[in-house]
Amino acid sequence: MDKGYSGFNPYKTNNGTNKHLEMKPTIAPMRMYDNVIIVKAENIISEHAEKAIKGHPFAHPKNSPVKVPYDATVKKKSKKGYEQVKYTWKKGGYKYESRWHASTPDAPNKRQSWVVTRTKPGSGSNKPITMVKSGNKWVSWDVWKAVIKARQSGVATKAQLKLLNAGHFTRKRGKK
Amino acid sequence: MKPEFTKLLDLYKGFEGEPGYFFAAADKGNNFHYYIKAWLGYVDDIIEEPHQVDNKFVGLTKLYCDIDFDSFNHGLDNFYKVDDKKEFLDDLLWYKNNTEVKDEALLLLNGLVELVQYAVNNNLDLLVANDEDA
Numbered sequence: 624m625d626k627g628y629s630g631f632n633p634y635k636t637n638n639g640t641n642k643h644l645e646m647k648p649t650i651a652p653m654r655m656y657d658n659v660i661i662v663k664a665e666n667i668i669s670e671h672a673e674k675a676i677k678g679h680p681f682a683h684p685k686n687s688p689v690k691v692p693y694d695a696t697v698k699k700k701s702k703k704g705y706e707q708v709k710y711t712w713k714k715g716g717y718k719y720e721s722r723w724h725a726s727t728p729d730a731p732n733k734r735q736s737w738v739v740t741r742t743k744p745g746s747g748s749n750k751p752i753t754m755v756k757s758g759n760k761w762v763s764w765d766v767w768k769a770v771i772k773a774r775q776s777g778v779a780t781k782a783q784l785k786l787l788n789a790g791h792f793t794r795k796r797g798k799k
Numbered sequence: 800m801k802p803e804f805t806k807l808l809d810l811y812k813g814f815e816g817e818p819g820y821f822f823a824a825a826d827k828g829n830n831f832h833y834y835i836k837a838w839l840g841y842v843d844d845i846i847e848e849p850h851q852v853d854n855k856f857v858g859l860t861k862l863y864c865d866i867d868f869d870s871f872n873h874g875l876d877n878f879y880k881v882d883d884k885k886e887f888l889d890d891l892l893w894y895k896n897n898t899e900v901k902d903e904a905l906l907l908l909n910g911l912v913e914l915v916q917y918a919v920n921n922n923l924d925l926l927v928a929n930d931e932d933a
Contacts, residue, residue, distance in 0.1 A: 705815055718867070724816035738816070745856075745864035750849050768840040775813060 675699040675708045681735055682708040682723040688739050688756060688792040691721055717741040736791035740764075758789035802832040808910040810903055811836035822911060823878075823926045824918035832923055833914050837907050844904035850893045857883075858890025859911070862927060878926035887925060888915045 675697050676682040684691035687710065695712040707724040721739045739756040753764035770787050773779035779787070811819045820842055823834040842863055849860045856864045858881075866879060881887050891912050894900060900908050918925045 707816065720818075722816075722818075727815035736816070740818075744867075745849075748849060748851055748854070750846065750864055764843070768843060771814070771817065771838075771840060 669693065669695075669697065672697045672708075672710070679706065679708070679723070679725065679735075684710055684721070686737070687721040687723070688737050689719065689721055695721075717743055734791075734793050736793045738791060755790050757786050762786065762790070802826075802830055805831055806833040808835040808837075808906070808914075810841055810907050810910075811838055814838040814840075818929070821928045822914055824914055824921070824923040825926050826923055832921065833917050835907070835910050835914055841904045841907045845894050845898075845900050845908050847898065850890060850897075852886075852890075858887040859894075860890055878928045881925040881927060884915055884919050884925050888912065888919065891915060 672684060672695075680686075684695070691710045692712050692714075695710040698709045698711075700707040700709075705725055705727050707722060709720060709722045711718065711720045713719070719739070719741045721737060723735070723737050725735050740753050741756075741761070742751050742753040745751040754761035755764060755767040757767075766786075767790065770779060770783040773783050774787060818839040820837050820839065821834065822837075823831045825831050842859070846860055846863050849856060849864055851857075851860070855861075862879070862881075891908060895908055895912060915925060917923070
């Protein structure tokens with residue numbers, strides 16, 4: 624054993640020889656297995672999502688402004704000059720939707736970005752209630768709708784544009 | 800049989816990246832004879848106060864309030880096929896006659912009435928999808 628070393632060294636056997644010359648220890652740290660790759664849980668995505676984000680690393684669910692569960696439904700749309708990947712899932716009585724879209728030549732917001740909504744399903748005679756994430760807040764769909772209309776008509780106020788920009792996430796989660 | 804021309808009403812241009820709906824009158828070969836693309840906000844404008852028949856949503860209202868488009872999947876099968884076109888038309892006409900829908904939402908409402916009437920008259924299917932499915 625190496626002088627002064629009291630812990631387990633996965634690369635050496637107990638008598639100090641190189642591990643590949645000796646039998647493998649019975650209990651080994653996971654990194655000794657060639658076929659095990661340890662990744663963060665949020666980096667695991669379904670095969671379907673893997674296909675959907677091909678060529679668009681920012682569309683990876685780990686970049687979503689809210690955490691996307693592994694079993695989220697993934698849908699991709701590819702049209703001329705414009706692509707979109709949408710993740711949907713249900714949690715706590717809400718239906719969540721995190722939607723990435725590529726830069727859109729015809730839309731005022733030309734950069735690729737994420738938009739997140741959550742919807743409480745309609746009940747009885749009530750419409751579904753949708754909220755849109757803008758920065759750290761959830762704003763009502765009615766407010767969001769009014770802002771989008773104002774932008775389309777070219778009459779949006781600074782406050783409305785700020786709210787709209789905050790609802791189009793262009794950076795990775797947690798980065799300013 | 801493929802139509803000689805396809806009619807399109809596009810109320811989605813400029814809203815790319817936003818949620819929307821796609822409505823189509825299609826034959827059995829899935830050829831679209833008439834279709835409408837619209838931003839979700841205009842549909843929401845029509846259904847400001849949801850219309851009910853015998854305490855139930857029907858037609859466009861049912862589609863907007865009750866149907867989860869993510870519960871069925873992918874390709875042309877993604878389309879929700881409206882079983883009762885007459886009921887759908889009646890729901891649209893209720894909004895036309897009893898509400899004050901304006902601007903683009905009114906364009907959409909009139910377009911939908913025309914599209915559904917076209918589907919009824921020509922025995923075509925009425926298909927609906929989320930914009931990303933179409």
